Amino acid sequence: MLTTDGAVATIRFNRPRQHNRLDSADIAALHERIESAEADPALRVLVLTGSGPSFSSGYDLGAAQNSERAAPDAESCDDGEVAFSRLCDRVEAIRMPTVCALNGGVYGGSTDLALACDFRIGVTGMRMRMPAAQLGIHFYPGGLRRYVSRLGLATTKRLFLTAETIGAEEMLRVGFLDQLVEPDGLDAAVAELAGRIAACAPQATAGIKRSLNELARGTLDDRAGEAAFRASLHSDEFADALKAWSQRRPS
Known part of the structure; x- marks a missing residue:
């Protein structure tokens, strides 16, 4: 159900x-x-x-x-x-x-x-x-x-x-x-x-979860992880969270 x-x-x-x-x-x-x-x-x-x-x-x-x-x-x-x-x-x-x-x-x-x-x-x-x-x-x-x-x-x-x-x-x-x-x-x-x-950003949460599971399996691609990190710094999620943080309100 x-x-x-x-x-x-x-x-x-x-x-x-x-x-x-x-x-x-x-x-x-x-x-x-x-x-x-x-x-x-x-x-x-x-x-x-x-x-x-x-x-x-x-x-x-x-x-x-x-x-x-x-x-x-x-x-x-x-x-x-x-x-x-x-x-x-x-x-x-x-x-x-x-x-x-x-x-x-x-x-x-x-x-x-x-x-x-x-x-x-x-x-x-x-x-x-x-x-x-x-x-x-x-x-x-x-x-x-x-x-x-x-x-x-x-x-x-x-x-x-x-x-x-x-x-x-x-x-x-x-x-x-x-x-x-x-x-x-x-x-x-x-x-x-x-x-x-x-309450956390869903795309970042999903990406971190995926990378942690790959790390536990010994299959984490460091280059892909680095690319995901850099991409997150230019994402709408990060921009919105940064704005909310600066205004001291929940994101």
Whole structure:
């Protein structure tokens, strides 16, 4: 479900009885909603959240296994785990900053979906777990990269190689969460953060986000970054912000 409020778009997982487990149809629908949000220039922030006790329990591996048994070829695989990995890559690449509002527990591949977002706010009492090794799954490269770049190698090894469940306070300590709040304070915390992001110049924000992601992947082109910096000094955004700054009023 996609809703908008001013400059903020929200995608909400709304299958609480299944702990917001995702299947191939959900992935296709999420791509559509992401495209819709990104195409609207008035939107500056995208929030991902869920309904019920969990943010998401990850991809429906049972459905994926049944699908591959029925048609064990590359295309059927793309409809499952590979499609989920591409969804996480797509979330990471969205032009606007993203906030994952973790209303509850997050498990399996959905931990990577959360890490693909730029910010993560969680609630007390939540937990996370990455059971890939226990389930016999060699996790996909993009997810491993996100884990290592966000959490560091040691923490990534701990979470993957032990399949340990950790609680909210530990999630905050290792850097999975940027902020931890009481459940009834989640909406306010997300709104405050989204408001701060939306107040920044959108083109500069999108460019900085892109360059930071490239830097984390080791693909940043210094010459392109320098060109973007110089171009920003001649942009309407900079001129408007400089004028507002000189008049001591919000831009």
